[in-house]
Amino acid sequence: MRTDRVWEVALKDFAELSTNRAALFGLIFIPALLTLLGVASTYMVTREIAAGHLSAGQASVAIYASLLLLLLIPTTNSTVVGSMSVVLEKSGRTLEPLLATPIRDRELLWGKAVPPLVIGVGGAYLAFGIVFLAGDIFLASAHLPIEYPGSVGLFVMLVLSTLLGLLSTFVSLLISSRSKELRTAQWFSFIVALPVFGGVIAVFAILPQSWVTYSVAVAVLAAVTAGIAWVTTDRFERVTILLGSA
Amino acid sequence: MPGGLYLGVGRSVPGSMAAGVQAHSGDVIVASDLTRSYRGAPPAVERLSLTIRRGEIFALLGPNGAGKTTTLRMLSALIQPTGGHVEVLGLDTRDPRRLDEIHNSLGILPEVTGLYESLTAYRNLQFFGRLHGLSEATIYERSRALLTSFEIWERRNDKIETFSKGMKQKVAVVRAMLHDPPCLILDEPVSGLDPEAAKTLRDFILEQRRCGKTIVLSTHNLDDADRLSDRVAILRSRLLALDTPARLKEQLFDRVVAIELARPGVGAVEVARAAGAQAAKLEGRRLILDLPDAEGMLPDLNERLIQAGYRIIYVQPVVRTLEEVYLKLLESEARPSE
Numbered sequence: 070m071r072t073d074r075v076w077e078v079a080l081k082d083f084a085e086l087s088t089n090r091a092a093l094f095g096l097i098f099i100p101a102l103l104t105l106l107g108v109a110s111t112y113m114v115t116r117e118i119a120a121g122h123l124s125a126g127q128a129s130v131a132i133y134a135s136l137l138l139l140l141l142i143p144t145t146n147s148t149v150v151g152s153m154s155v156v157l158e159k160s161g162r163t164l165e166p167l168l169a170t171p172i173r174d175r176e177l178l179w180g181k182a183v184p185p186l187v188i189g190v191g192g193a194y195l196a197f198g199i200v201f202l203a204g205d206i207f208l209a210s211a212h213l214p215i216e217y218p219g220s221v222g223l224f225v226m227l228v229l230s231t232l233l234g235l236l237s238t239f240v241s242l243l244i245s246s247r248s249k250e251l252r253t254a255q256w257f258s259f260i261v262a263l264p265v266f267g268g269v270i271a272v273f274a275i276l277p278q279s280w281v282t283y284s285v286a287v288a289v290l291a292a293v294t295a296g297i298a299w300v301t302t303d304r305f306e307r308v309t310i311l312l313g314s315a
Numbered sequence: 316m317p318g319g320l321y322l323g324v325g326r327s328v329p330g331s332m333a334a335g336v337q338a339h340s341g342d343v344i345v346a347s348d349l350t351r352s353y354r355g356a357p358p359a360v361e362r363l364s365l366t367i368r369r370g371e372i373f374a375l376l377g378p379n380g381a382g383k384t385t386t387l388r389m390l391s392a393l394i395q396p397t398g399g400h401v402e403v404l405g406l407d408t409r410d411p412r413r414l415d416e417i418h419n420s421l422g423i424l425p426e427v428t429g430l431y432e433s434l435t436a437y438r439n440l441q442f443f444g445r446l447h448g449l450s451e452a453t454i455y456e457r458s459r460a461l462l463t464s465f466e467i468w469e470r471r472n473d474k475i476e477t478f479s480k481g482m483k484q485k486v487a488v489v490r491a492m493l494h495d496p497p498c499l500i501l502d503e504p505v506s507g508l509d510p511e512a513a514k515t516l517r518d519f520i521l522e523q524r525r526c527g528k529t530i531v532l533s534t535h536n537l538d539d540a541d542r543l544s545d546r547v548a549i550l551r552s553r554l555l556a557l558d559t560p561a562r563l564k565e566q567l568f569d570r571v572v573a574i575e576l577a578r579p580g581v582g583a584v585e586v587a588r589a590a591g592a593q594a595a596k597l598e599g600r601r602l603i604l605d606l607p608d609a610e611g612m613l614p615d616l617n618e619r620l621i622q623a624g625y626r627i628i629y630v631q632p633v634v635r636t637l638e639e640v641y642l643k644l645l646e647s648e649a650r651p652s653e
Contacts, residue, residue, distance in 0.1 A: 170446035
């Protein structure tokens with residue numbers, strides 16, 4: 070596999086995306102809104118604790134809920150960008166000249182995977198960074214007796230973001246390689262990605278917070294992601310993409 | 316067309332990928348027993364065998380759904396046949412290890428230009444040039460030469476979405492030529508273009524042949540095929556005919572001759588039939604005749620007409636068009652029992 074071709078496809082997709090104002094708005098709006106919600110809810114929790122309306126335990130649950138919500142960023146953004154990348158090549162009829170170059174199927178797949186990963190996972194990293202920083206500042210300045218989830222909590226969130234971003238990317242690339250329409254590709258990709266996101270939320274919000282819970286949940290998510298990545302790599306073939314069926 | 320382009324395109328160019336493809340003196344593309352079926356449908360292409368020679372313009376003709384685009388996709392290794400095989404410059408398209416060489420030796424112009432509308436013309440060319448492994452300097456030099464020849468170099472930094480159809484087609488042709496392939500595969504190259512743009516592209520295609528390129532094109536425009544191509548294949552899922560346009564006309568039609576008479580009359584038709592004409596009719600002052608052996612029959616026929624009192628003004632062969640050949644072949648294909 071030649072990385073220069075992978076990078077060239079990714080750069081081209083970034084260049085195209087940068088000119089699509091509607092898509093850019095959606096990709097920036099949802100992360101910005103969720104980040105704002107995270108910061109605001111942390112601030113509100115701080116005030117409620119200081120006012121004596123919330124216990125430390127209740128505050129911890131509220132903070133985790135706002136953090137888990139940020140995992141929507143890699144799920145939605147990676148799905149939206151991943152679905153667009155192949156379907157728009159088909160609808161713009163640009164796939165045929167692209168496949169007539171020496172590019173290999175795997176190079177095309179990885180080139181197409183870079184933008185959704187960067188936009189989804191990168192956006193999530195940025196959002197978590199901002200919300201964690203805000204949480205540290207609010208709680209420290211209020212001299213409250215609870216600790217904001219520290220570096221371990223941040224690490225877990227970043228691992229989950231990465232896995233959800235990878236899963237959403239590969240699912241959307243697989244589905245969009247077999248779809249002719251953007252809406253169909255996005256719809257079916259969300260049908261797969263959102264239940265996984267819901268499962269992660271359920272595990273981390275409902276089950277007892279412990280290393281065992283975290284480790285098992287992350288391991289299961291990693292196994293599912295690896296399985297989907299394998300299937301996508303195996304089934305991402307030029308004939309199928311070009312003709313819609315093998 | 317302004318000068319300067321084709322000398323550069325047809326000959327050695329720094330960084331040319333074509334230089335890396337081993338030269339084969341014989342045939343450029345050999346297709347053997349090609350069949351392509353899609354699930355739940357009759358074969359799009361069935362047992363098609365053809366050979367495309369170095370330096371010729373080869374036209375694929377056929378009605379909509381005849382399998383032209385499928386054939387071009389198989390010839391350019393975009394899809395694999397479900398039966399038979401294709402060799403491009405001696406390289407089997409089924410061998411995945413040779414795909415780099417095959418794709419570098421072919422320049423593809425799809426039916427739809429397939430350019431990235433939101434990117435500039437130059438960024439489009441840069442993208443495809445890089446995928447072909449060209450250096451930045453080569454991409455720049457070749458883009459400049461080719462875009463200048465089409466008089467659109469000044470528009471290189473404009474987005475494709477601002478271009479007319481003809482300009483987009485020119486950029487797509489430049490993209491196909493950028494890596495200097497020895498063989499061009501053009502799907503409907505002049506379809507939908509205005510006469511000026513169509514002429515520019517026709518001139519370009521002829522110039523490429525003069526530079527030694529092999530050109531395979533599919534077209535609905537029979538006049539173009541007649542004027543441009545050295546050989547023509549007529550398809551309707553399977554191969555109906557393959558030959559030069561001139562020989563196809565000869566093979567499919569008897570020699571038709573028009574004799575203009577000073578004072579035509581119905582009796583002239585009777586005389587012609589009596590002299591052996593297979594068909595004879597009057598069109599105004601012209602007697603139109605189908606003569607299986609024109610050279611042998613005309614002297615006797617002329618004498619008989621003169622003896623019957625007709626004055627002959629001139630005798631002229633009637634030239635058949637490729638369109639007539641095409642329609643006759645398709646008609647006979649549609650009624651195979653007759």
